[in-house]
Amino acid sequence: MSQQRLNDILLFALLAVCVVWLVIPFGMAILWSLVDPAAPWTADRLLPPALSFSRWIDMWQNSSLKAALINSYTQAPLAAALSLSLAFPTAYALGRIRFPGREIAKLLVLLPLVVPSYVTAVFFSSLLFQLGLTGWKFGAIVFAHAVLFLPYSIRILIVSFEQVRDDHIEAARDLGAVFWRRWYVAYLPALRPGIFAATLIVFIKSIEMFAIAFIVGSPDIVMIPSLLFASLGQDYVRPNAAVLSLILVVPNILLMLFLERLLKSANPSLSSGKG
């Protein structure tokens, strides 16, 4: 059998697996979110007897969804902005300055990814208790997310800083550009894709992070993941859980696709206008 034919067979087999892998689970979630409460979807029917947006409207009007959306979509941009601000100086040092121990420092940056997030969440909340800061839950969540996702923002910005071209900086200096002007003309064009990518990835991770929102935030601060968790546990109503799942996953997928395009276009020589 030729390689081409084998690839074709494998391709079709895998596409079939992908249907099971993705289309069925997501298709079921979409259908369940649209089940009309007046006409329940019973086990003897392959498809729901009637579809409507009743569940979506009901969730919007009669649950903590509005508060959860406001909380999640307020804390995530704040965490992204804070993470980026904190990452910037460190990424500059690790990307532009050669010093002994630089490689170890780059590895240590990954520490938050190695320590289990639930351990971090539990003992971060213990720390808040010890410091008497339990009234600052929202700020604590923003701070924890910003620090826990620093590995992403620092590592992305290191790559951007490494790709800033020395001849651009020197040319700007030779032309008499002052410090801020040099940043604007030589650094910023190369850094821009990295800044967008880091902001976006921290934003996405922050929206979907459950451990901190659940351990530190509960029960006062409701976020989308903690609301979804509750709807999968004691308050399990399948259509409601379907609505929440789609609200959590769809914007993330769209943002991630945008992020991938951004990272693919993150060619600093192009963005700085020079080959």
Added chain:
Amino acid sequence: MQMTAKAWAKVALLLAPGLGLILALIGTVIYMAVTQSFGYYNLSGESVFSLEHWAEMLDRRLYFRSVQYSLYIGVLSAVFSVALAYPLAIWLRKPFAGSMLIGTLLKAPLLVPGLVAAFLFINVIAYHGIVNQLMEALGIWDGPRRLQNDRYGIAVLILQTWKNMPFALLLLTGAVQGISDDVLDAARDMGAGSFTRFRKIIAPLSLSAMQAALVIIFIGALADFSFQVIAGPTNRQSMSQLMIYFQGHGRWHDAAVVGVTLMVLALIGSAVLAVLARLLVRGERVR
């Protein structure tokens, strides 16, 4: 690389807001966990050094069952994810018509948050879910069966593999694509079959990526909470579940003992997995 005191001060100042905060937060978290497990930072009484919490915990069957169960989930999730990702990474090594689409579809679960994945899965395996409907329609089962919260954590293992295989694929694809055609062609010319080429060339040359995938997936699955609570067996508790149960009941010292055990197991387990992978691959390398 000679650096003046001023240059060092500049580097330290620049590292402080990023790396400094990471070390401060994670260091404090580890310090809190370790000291609380030995009786310090007591929120409701005197803070004194005590081995009592460890002694009590080590006397509990619940604790050992939880350690055993978490190790089982951690190791099997890592092994299954990597074992599934390898053949796919090798297949996708060279681009062909449709390979981009396949790669994207396979990596799609990376974009799905864990809780959503858990919901999608329990929706499919529910008592009146599509799997039960299909098995009944095909006449394989007489009636619906309870698939959620199964005794052996199979649902959790499937979920962990679904969520983590794409991550292993991402790492392994990069590593496998880095292997030159000349090396593989030379092996083929010398009569090496597909499996021999994998054992003696591909596996050794992608060892670092395999180790990274094994370790990262192992740590995540070992410390799993949400998949276990939603889809796992009801008569077993994962270590994170046990830790959060204690924390929720104000038993911070007990939570700390479980948390420290979790971190130590993550460290030791990762090292053992990485060494085992190396030994296994090295044993197969061409001598």
